[in-house]
Amino acid sequence: MPPERSEQKPAPSVEEDPTYFELHAYTGATKHMGGLRTTKELIELCGIDEGTYVLEIGCGVGATACYMAKEIGCRVLGVDIRPSMIERAKERAAREHVEDRLEFRVADATDLPFEDGLFDAALVESVTTFIEDKTAAIQEYARVLKPGGCAGLNEEIWLKTPPPEEIVDYAAKTWDIHTEIVTLDRWVELLEASGLEITLASPRTFGVMTNVSELARYGCRDFLTLLWRTTKLYFTSAPFRQGST
Numbered sequence: 001m002p003p004e005r006s007e008q009k010p011a012p013s014v015e016e017d018p019t020y021f022e023l024h025a026y027t028g029a030t031k032h033m034g035g036l037r038t039t040k041e042l043i044e045l046c047g048i049d050e051g052t053y054v055l056e057i058g059c060g061v062g063a064t065a066c067y068m069a070k071e072i073g074c075r076v077l078g079v080d081i082r083p084s085m086i087e088r089a090k091e092r093a094a095r096e097h098v099e100d101r102l103e104f105r106v107a108d109a110t111d112l113p114f115e116d117g118l119f120d121a122a123l124v125e126s127v128t129t130f131i132e133d134k135t136a137a138i139q140e141y142a143r144v145l146k147p148g149g150c151a152g153l154n155e156e157i158w159l160k161t162p163p164p165e166e167i168v169d170y171a172a173k174t175w176d177i178h179t180e181i182v183t184l185d186r187w188v189e190l191l192e193a194s195g196l197e198i199t200l201a202s203p204r205t206f207g208v209m210t211n212v213s214e215l216a217r218y219g220c221r222d223f224l225t226l227l228w229r230t231t232k233l234y235f236t237s238a239p240f241r242q243g244s245t
Protein backbone atom coordinates (compact mmCIF):
# COMPACT_ATOMS: atom_id res chain seq x y z
CA MET A 1 0.00 0.00 0.00
CA PRO A 2 1.33 3.51 -0.77
CA PRO A 3 2.20 5.46 2.40
CA GLU A 4 -0.43 7.82 3.79
CA ARG A 5 0.26 11.46 2.93
CA SER A 6 1.13 12.24 6.55
CA GLU A 7 3.72 9.42 6.57
CA GLN A 8 5.58 10.85 3.57
CA LYS A 9 8.94 12.39 4.36
CA PRO A 10 9.08 16.18 3.94
CA ALA A 11 11.62 17.54 1.42
CA PRO A 12 15.04 17.97 3.08
CA SER A 13 15.85 21.47 4.32
CA VAL A 14 18.73 23.43 2.80
CA GLU A 15 20.70 22.72 6.02
CA GLU A 16 20.32 18.96 5.44
CA ASP A 17 20.83 19.03 1.69
CA PRO A 18 22.56 22.19 0.42
CA THR A 19 22.37 21.42 -3.31
CA TYR A 20 23.47 24.04 -5.86
CA PHE A 21 20.02 25.44 -6.69
CA GLU A 22 18.60 25.15 -3.16
CA LEU A 23 21.57 27.18 -1.97
CA HIS A 24 20.87 29.84 -4.59
CA ALA A 25 17.22 29.99 -3.57
CA TYR A 26 18.18 30.15 0.10
CA THR A 27 20.70 32.98 -0.39
CA GLY A 28 18.34 34.77 -2.80
CA ALA A 29 20.60 35.12 -5.86
CA THR A 30 20.50 33.19 -9.14
CA LYS A 31 22.54 34.00 -12.23
CA HIS A 32 23.23 33.36 -15.89
CA MET A 33 26.08 34.09 -18.30
CA GLY A 34 26.64 37.82 -18.78
CA GLY A 35 24.29 38.97 -16.00
CA LEU A 36 22.17 42.06 -16.59
CA ARG A 37 24.07 42.93 -19.79
CA THR A 38 22.88 39.84 -21.65
CA THR A 39 19.39 40.18 -20.14
CA LYS A 40 19.13 43.64 -21.72
CA GLU A 41 20.37 42.25 -25.05
CA LEU A 42 17.77 39.46 -25.02
CA ILE A 43 15.00 41.91 -24.15
CA GLU A 44 15.99 44.07 -27.11
CA LEU A 45 16.39 41.11 -29.48
CA CYS A 46 12.93 39.85 -28.57
CA GLY A 47 11.44 43.31 -29.09
CA ILE A 48 9.94 43.31 -25.60
CA ASP A 49 8.11 46.53 -24.79
CA GLU A 50 5.33 47.74 -22.51
CA GLY A 51 2.66 45.81 -24.39
CA THR A 52 4.45 42.44 -24.47
CA TYR A 53 3.16 39.54 -22.39
CA VAL A 54 6.30 37.65 -21.37
CA LEU A 55 6.75 34.15 -20.00
CA GLU A 56 10.02 33.82 -18.13
CA ILE A 57 10.93 30.15 -17.83
CA GLY A 58 13.28 29.09 -15.01
CA CYS A 59 12.96 32.53 -13.45
CA GLY A 60 14.99 31.62 -10.34
CA VAL A 61 14.67 34.33 -7.68
CA GLY A 62 12.87 36.62 -10.13
CA ALA A 63 15.54 39.26 -10.84
CA THR A 64 14.90 39.41 -14.62
CA ALA A 65 11.11 39.25 -14.26
CA CYS A 66 11.16 42.15 -11.76
CA TYR A 67 13.58 44.08 -13.96
CA MET A 68 11.25 43.75 -16.98
CA ALA A 69 8.14 44.69 -15.01
CA LYS A 70 9.88 47.70 -13.48
CA GLU A 71 12.01 49.03 -16.33
CA ILE A 72 9.95 48.02 -19.38
CA GLY A 73 6.53 48.03 -17.74
CA CYS A 74 5.42 44.78 -19.40
CA ARG A 75 3.36 41.95 -17.88
CA VAL A 76 5.44 38.94 -16.90
CA LEU A 77 4.61 35.44 -15.76
CA GLY A 78 7.63 33.71 -14.22
CA VAL A 79 7.83 29.95 -13.69
CA ASP A 80 10.40 27.77 -11.99
CA ILE A 81 10.43 24.10 -11.06
CA ARG A 82 11.52 24.89 -7.47
CA PRO A 83 8.97 26.21 -4.96
CA SER A 84 11.86 27.80 -3.01
CA MET A 85 12.76 29.94 -6.06
CA ILE A 86 9.15 31.01 -6.57
CA GLU A 87 8.90 32.01 -2.92
CA ARG A 88 11.97 34.25 -3.29
CA ALA A 89 10.68 35.68 -6.59
CA LYS A 90 7.40 36.67 -4.93
CA GLU A 91 9.29 38.32 -2.05
CA ARG A 92 11.36 40.30 -4.57
CA ALA A 93 8.28 41.43 -6.53
CA ALA A 94 6.68 42.68 -3.29
CA ARG A 95 9.89 44.47 -2.26
CA GLU A 96 10.18 46.15 -5.66
CA HIS A 97 6.46 47.06 -5.78
CA VAL A 98 5.85 45.41 -9.15
CA GLU A 99 3.34 42.77 -8.05
CA ASP A 100 0.61 44.27 -10.23
CA ARG A 101 2.48 43.31 -13.42
CA LEU A 102 3.97 40.05 -12.21
CA GLU A 103 2.82 36.54 -11.47
CA PHE A 104 4.97 33.60 -10.39
CA ARG A 105 4.10 29.91 -10.48
CA VAL A 106 5.82 26.60 -9.88
CA ALA A 107 5.98 24.76 -13.23
CA ASP A 108 8.23 22.44 -15.18
CA ALA A 109 9.61 23.81 -18.45
CA THR A 110 8.98 20.45 -20.12
CA ASP A 111 5.26 20.51 -19.24
CA LEU A 112 4.05 24.10 -19.09
CA PRO A 113 0.53 24.48 -17.66
CA PHE A 114 -0.53 27.05 -20.26
CA GLU A 115 -2.69 27.00 -23.34
CA ASP A 116 -1.14 27.24 -26.80
CA GLY A 117 -0.24 30.67 -28.13
CA LEU A 118 -0.67 32.62 -24.88
CA PHE A 119 2.54 34.67 -24.76
CA ASP A 120 4.21 37.23 -27.03
CA ALA A 121 7.70 36.31 -25.83
CA ALA A 122 9.47 33.63 -23.82
CA LEU A 123 12.72 34.40 -22.03
CA VAL A 124 14.98 31.57 -20.85
CA GLU A 125 18.27 32.40 -19.16
CA SER A 126 20.53 29.47 -18.33
CA VAL A 127 17.77 26.92 -17.76
CA THR A 128 17.48 24.50 -20.70
CA THR A 129 21.14 23.57 -20.18
CA PHE A 130 20.13 21.85 -16.92
CA ILE A 131 17.19 19.96 -18.45
CA GLU A 132 17.65 16.38 -19.60
CA ASP A 133 14.86 16.44 -22.20
CA LYS A 134 15.83 19.59 -24.10
CA THR A 135 13.54 18.71 -27.03
CA ALA A 136 10.46 18.56 -24.78
CA ALA A 137 11.35 21.88 -23.13
CA ILE A 138 11.95 23.74 -26.40
CA GLN A 139 8.74 22.33 -27.91
CA GLU A 140 6.90 23.77 -24.92
CA TYR A 141 8.51 27.20 -25.43
CA ALA A 142 7.34 27.16 -29.06
CA ARG A 143 3.86 25.87 -28.18
CA VAL A 144 2.97 28.61 -25.68
CA LEU A 145 4.10 31.43 -28.02
CA LYS A 146 1.68 33.31 -30.26
CA PRO A 147 2.37 33.00 -33.99
CA GLY A 148 5.26 35.39 -34.64
CA GLY A 149 6.18 35.40 -30.94
CA CYS A 150 9.82 35.41 -29.93
CA ALA A 151 11.83 32.99 -27.74
CA GLY A 152 15.10 34.35 -26.33
CA LEU A 153 17.51 31.82 -24.88
CA ASN A 154 20.84 32.39 -23.17
CA GLU A 155 22.30 28.93 -22.62
CA GLU A 156 25.70 27.38 -21.97
CA ILE A 157 27.53 25.78 -24.91
CA TRP A 158 30.72 23.87 -25.53
CA LEU A 159 32.90 25.85 -27.92
CA LYS A 160 34.77 22.68 -28.93
CA THR A 161 33.77 19.04 -28.72
CA PRO A 162 34.44 16.62 -27.26
CA PRO A 163 35.09 18.62 -24.09
CA PRO A 164 37.91 17.44 -21.81
CA GLU A 165 36.55 14.99 -19.23
CA GLU A 166 37.87 17.00 -16.29
CA ILE A 167 35.85 20.03 -17.45
CA VAL A 168 32.69 17.92 -17.74
CA ASP A 169 33.32 16.68 -14.18
CA TYR A 170 33.98 20.24 -13.01
CA ALA A 171 30.68 21.45 -14.56
CA ALA A 172 28.79 18.60 -12.88
CA LYS A 173 30.31 19.32 -9.47
CA THR A 174 30.40 23.11 -9.59
CA TRP A 175 27.19 23.98 -11.45
CA ASP A 176 25.19 20.80 -10.95
CA ILE A 177 25.01 20.20 -14.71
CA HIS A 178 24.43 16.46 -15.05
CA THR A 179 23.03 16.50 -18.55
CA GLU A 180 24.71 16.93 -21.89
CA ILE A 181 25.93 20.46 -22.60
CA VAL A 182 25.53 20.95 -26.34
CA THR A 183 27.21 23.01 -29.05
CA LEU A 184 25.72 26.12 -30.66
CA ASP A 185 24.90 24.09 -33.80
CA ARG A 186 23.01 21.55 -31.70
CA TRP A 187 20.99 24.31 -29.98
CA VAL A 188 20.06 25.67 -33.42
CA GLU A 189 19.01 22.17 -34.54
CA LEU A 190 16.84 21.73 -31.43
CA LEU A 191 15.19 25.12 -31.87
CA GLU A 192 14.51 24.62 -35.57
CA ALA A 193 13.10 21.14 -34.96
CA SER A 194 10.46 22.70 -32.71
CA GLY A 195 9.34 24.97 -35.54
CA LEU A 196 11.10 28.12 -34.33
CA GLU A 197 12.79 30.23 -36.96
CA ILE A 198 16.28 31.31 -35.92
CA THR A 199 16.99 34.99 -36.41
CA LEU A 200 20.23 35.11 -34.42
CA ALA A 201 22.46 32.53 -32.78
CA SER A 202 25.69 33.92 -31.50
CA PRO A 203 28.39 32.33 -29.32
CA ARG A 204 30.07 34.30 -26.53
CA THR A 205 32.93 33.53 -24.22
CA PHE A 206 33.02 34.75 -20.64
CA GLY A 207 36.01 34.91 -18.31
CA VAL A 208 36.21 34.53 -14.55
CA MET A 209 35.66 38.23 -13.94
CA THR A 210 32.50 38.26 -16.07
CA ASN A 211 31.34 35.34 -13.99
CA VAL A 212 31.76 37.40 -10.83
CA SER A 213 30.02 40.39 -12.41
CA GLU A 214 26.94 38.23 -13.08
CA LEU A 215 25.92 39.00 -9.53
CA ALA A 216 26.38 42.76 -10.00
CA ARG A 217 22.66 43.15 -10.78
CA TYR A 218 21.89 42.52 -7.14
CA GLY A 219 21.82 45.47 -4.78
CA CYS A 220 23.44 46.14 -1.43
CA ARG A 221 20.51 44.66 0.49
CA ASP A 222 20.70 41.44 -1.56
CA PHE A 223 24.43 41.12 -0.89
CA LEU A 224 24.00 41.63 2.85
CA THR A 225 21.23 39.01 2.88
CA LEU A 226 23.42 36.62 0.87
CA LEU A 227 26.34 37.16 3.26
CA TRP A 228 24.18 36.75 6.36
CA ARG A 229 22.44 33.59 5.12
CA THR A 230 25.68 31.99 3.91
CA THR A 231 27.37 32.68 7.26
CA LYS A 232 24.37 31.31 9.15
CA LEU A 233 24.34 28.20 6.98
CA TYR A 234 28.03 27.66 7.63
CA PHE A 235 27.31 27.36 11.34
CA THR A 236 24.06 25.38 11.04
CA SER A 237 24.81 22.92 8.22
CA ALA A 238 27.55 20.29 8.44
CA PRO A 239 27.00 19.18 4.78
CA PHE A 240 27.44 22.82 3.69
CA ARG A 241 30.66 23.15 5.73
CA GLN A 242 31.99 19.94 4.22
CA GLY A 243 31.14 21.10 0.70
CA SER A 244 32.64 24.55 1.17
CA THR A 245 36.02 23.44 2.55
Ligand SMILES: C[S@@+](CC[C@H](N)C(=O)[O-])C[C@H]1O[C@@H](n2cnc3c(N)ncnc32)[C@H](O)[C@@H]1O
Binds near residue numbers: 021058064080085
Ligand atom coordinates in the same frame (compact mmCIF):
# COMPACT_ATOMS: atom_id res chain seq x y z
C1 LIG B 1 21.12 28.87 -13.41
S1 LIG B 1 19.53 29.17 -12.72
C2 LIG B 1 19.04 30.62 -13.62
C3 LIG B 1 17.89 31.31 -12.96
C4 LIG B 1 17.44 32.62 -13.65
N1 LIG B 1 17.01 32.38 -15.00
C5 LIG B 1 18.54 33.62 -13.60
O1 LIG B 1 19.14 33.91 -14.66
O2 LIG B 1 18.84 34.14 -12.52
C6 LIG B 1 18.53 27.89 -13.44
C7 LIG B 1 17.08 27.90 -12.97
O3 LIG B 1 16.35 26.94 -13.76
C8 LIG B 1 15.43 26.28 -12.91
N2 LIG B 1 15.06 25.01 -13.56
C9 LIG B 1 15.83 23.92 -13.74
N3 LIG B 1 15.14 22.95 -14.36
C10 LIG B 1 13.90 23.47 -14.62
C11 LIG B 1 12.72 22.96 -15.24
N4 LIG B 1 12.66 21.72 -15.74
N5 LIG B 1 11.64 23.76 -15.30
C12 LIG B 1 11.66 25.02 -14.78
N6 LIG B 1 12.74 25.55 -14.17
C13 LIG B 1 13.85 24.80 -14.10
C14 LIG B 1 16.20 26.12 -11.60
O4 LIG B 1 15.35 25.84 -10.50
C15 LIG B 1 16.89 27.47 -11.52
O5 LIG B 1 16.10 28.42 -10.86
